[in-house]
Amino acid sequence: xxKMIIITQRKIIFAAQLIxxxxxxxxxxxxxxxxxxxxxLSIELDDAPGASIGxxxxxxxxxxxxxxxxxxxFIGLKKDEFRLLKNSSEE
Amino acid sequence: xxxxxxxxxxxxxxxxxxxxxxxxxxxxxVSILIAIYFWSLYMYFTxxxxxxxxxxxxxxxxxxxxxxxxxxxxxxxxxxxLISAIxxxxxxxxxxxxxxxxxxxxxxxxxxxxxxxILDLGxxxxxxxxxSAGRLQSPLLWDVTSITAxxxxxxxxxxxPMIPDIAKLRDRGGKLxxxxxxLAWGWQGTEKQKKILNKVINILMxxxxxIAISVHTVxxxxxxxxxxxxxxxxxFGPYFVAxxxxxxxxxLLIVMIAFRRAYHFENYLKEIHFKxxxxxxxxxxxxxxxxxxxxxxxxxxGSEPHEMHIILYKFTGPFAIFFWGMVVCNFIIPVILLGxxxxxxxxxILVASISVVVGMWLERLIIVVPTLAxxxxxxxxxxxxxxxxxxxxxxxGIAVFILGxxxxxxxxxxISIWEIEEGRKEGIKEVEERIHSYLPNT
Numbered sequence: 001x002x003k004m005i006i007i008t009q010r011k012i013i014f015a016a017q018l019i020x021x022x023x024x025x026x027x028x029x030x031x032x033x034x035x036x037x038x039x040x041l042s043i044e045l046d047d048a049p050g051a052s053i054g055x056x057x058x059x060x061x062x063x064x065x066x067x068x069x070x071x072x073x074f075i076g077l078k079k080d081e082f083r084l085l086k087n088s089s090e091e
Numbered sequence: 092x093x094x095x096x097x098x099x100x101x102x103x104x105x106x107x108x109x110x111x112x113x114x115x116x117x118x119x120x121v122s123i124l125i126a127i128y129f130w131s132l133y134m135y136f137t138x139x140x141x142x143x144x145x146x147x148x149x150x151x152x153x154x155x156x157x158x159x160x161x162x163x164x165x166x167x168x169x170x171x172x173l174i175s176a177i178x179x180x181x182x183x184x185x186x187x188x189x190x191x192x193x194x195x196x197x198x199x200x201x202x203x204x205x206x207x208x209i210l211d212l213g214x215x216x217x218x219x220x221x222x223s224a225g226r227l228q229s230p231l232l233w234d235v236t237s238i239t240a241x242x243x244x245x246x247x248x249x250x251x252p253m254i255p256d257i258a259k260l261r262d263r264g265g266k267l268x269x270x271x272x273x274l275a276w277g278w279q280g281t282e283k284q285k286k287i288l289n290k291v292i293n294i295l296m297x298x299x300x301x302i303a304i305s306v307h308t309v310x311x312x313x314x315x316x317x318x319x320x321x322x323x324x325x326x327f328g329p330y331f332v333a334x335x336x337x338x339x340x341x342x343l344l345i346v347m348i349a350f351r352r353a354y355h356f357e358n359y360l361k362e363i364h365f366k367x368x369x370x371x372x373x374x375x376x377x378x379x380x381x382x383x384x385x386x387x388x389x390x391x392x393g394s395e396p397h398e399m400h401i402i403l404y405k406f407t408g409p410f411a412i413f414f415w416g417m418v419v420c421n422f423i424i425p426v427i428l429l430g431x432x433x434x435x436x437x438x439x440i441l442v443a444s445i446s447v448v449v450g451m452w453l454e455r456l457i458i459v460v461p462t463l464a465x466x467x468x469x470x471x472x473x474x475x476x477x478x479x480x481x482x483x484x485x486x487x488g489i490a491v492f493i494l495g496x497x498x499x500x501x502x503x504x505x506i507s508i509w510e511i512e513e514g515r516k517e518g519i520k521e522v523e524e525r526i527h528s529y530l531p532n533t
Contacts, residue, residue, distance in 0.1 A: 013273050016273055017273060031239065034225075042228065051228040055236060056227070062244070065298065070251075076283070076287035077276045
């Protein structure tokens with residue numbers, strides 16, 4: 001397989017990986033917005049907003065931490081892969 | 092990228108075999124399971140078209156099989172992430188061939204269990220009301236939040252430790268190389284990458300334990316936060332968590348025994364693994380009995396009329412067969428089979444595990460239905476017979492679980508290969524160092 005095709009395939013896969021990671025963040029942000037919307041609704045209706053805020057204080061950081069861990073792993077693994085690829089192409 | 096598959100990957104070749112070799116049995120199993128799935132899907136559309144009238148639910152029994160199965164499936168999900176995280180955290184060396192299967196159970200069963208409240212809604216479009224006008228003060232919404240968090244966490248916890256194995260499949264070549272390249276995230280096995288992955292897995296295993304415990308505690312709250320006799324109990328949280336771990340271990344043992352036989356994993360899943368896990372199962376059986384005894388003794392001692400009515404309904408009424416069946420399945424059978432060493436063979440463990448899974452399902456049934464069937468208001472007692480639609484969706488749920496597991500085994504190794512290799516290289520040294528660190532004069 002020519003080098004050109006391999007590079008293109010690598011780029012497509014990298015783009016797909018970035019999209020999938022973005023989707024995870026979209027999911028997490030959507031959940032955070034949903035919870036915030038429910039809090040504002042409970043404040044508006046004066047319907048025990050304290051309980052809603054209590055739940056959100058636990059739930060939102062959990063989702064953000066999970067997405068952050070995935071992002072940290074992805075960046076860490078990719079960085080090292082790129083470093084290896086660079087070294088091998090220089091050789 | 093090469094389309095040829097490299098052959099012979101050393102001593103762990105048998106772990107790759109299910110991915111690259113597909114026998115007749117696989118196609119037959121998958122076809123049967125897909126047929127059951129479509130049958131249950133058809134039944135579900137019947138329910139959507141005709142409404143909940145096609146189920147056995149009625150007034151006053153407004154929760155039936157769907158909620159029973161919801162609690163049951165979510166309970167089974169504790170097999171995976173929780174057990175795997177605890178074993179990893181305690182550095183139990185024998186965990187290595189078990190963790191992956193346990194984590195897969197969690198991810199699949201959570202997806203199935205999480206959908207059950209939608210089945211119970213009758214009209215699935217009503218889920219949208221949760222988005223626009225949900226009440227975060229309600230334990231029902233705590234469930235939605237905690238199950239979503241647990242599903243996300245357990246999927247991440249399943250996926251990240253799989254990366255080194257996915258990279259092995261990528262390097263092996265074949266038609267799906269692009270798929271494995273996509274999922275491997277550039278894993279090359281460098282020291283730096285190993286360090287990053289281990290760090291994240293360590294954080295996740297600590298994070299996942301409280302999330303898993305919170306899920307089943309919150310599920311118990313949908314019952315215990317009400318003032319209904321039989322439900323309003325302060326020990327429901329830990330009782331549900333203990334029951335979930337109990338049924339989870341049993342489900343894990345069944346899966347291990349089935350796939351050990353189907354894929355010839357005898358060299359990996361040895362008798363010692365079953366002995367250790369079955370000891371845990373036995374301990375959980377005793378713990379379950381202790382909780383059940385405490386729960387009912389408190390109710391009987393108080394002799395509150397409504398509470399006593401529900402207790403007698405379970406002990407001697409129409410639900411007596413299910414109640415005593417539950418005691419036999421969850422306590423008597425496992426204690427006999429696992430407590431007497433002569434019966435503690437793989438066959439005995441399998442029978443005990445199946446018995447526990449059945450018993451835990453019965454427990455969910457006798458928690459949900461009797462309280463609803465005996466309203467505290469002056470209304471006649473209700474009766475509940477599940478309809479064919481409900482049975483179909485229950486069987487469909489089990490079929491989807493098996494299908495998910497079989498399909499997973501077609502794409503990914505069911506036993507973590509890199510963890511086995513790591514155990515061979517570093518496990519003995521690590522254990523030796525640990526022994527030196529806490530034993531004097533060694």
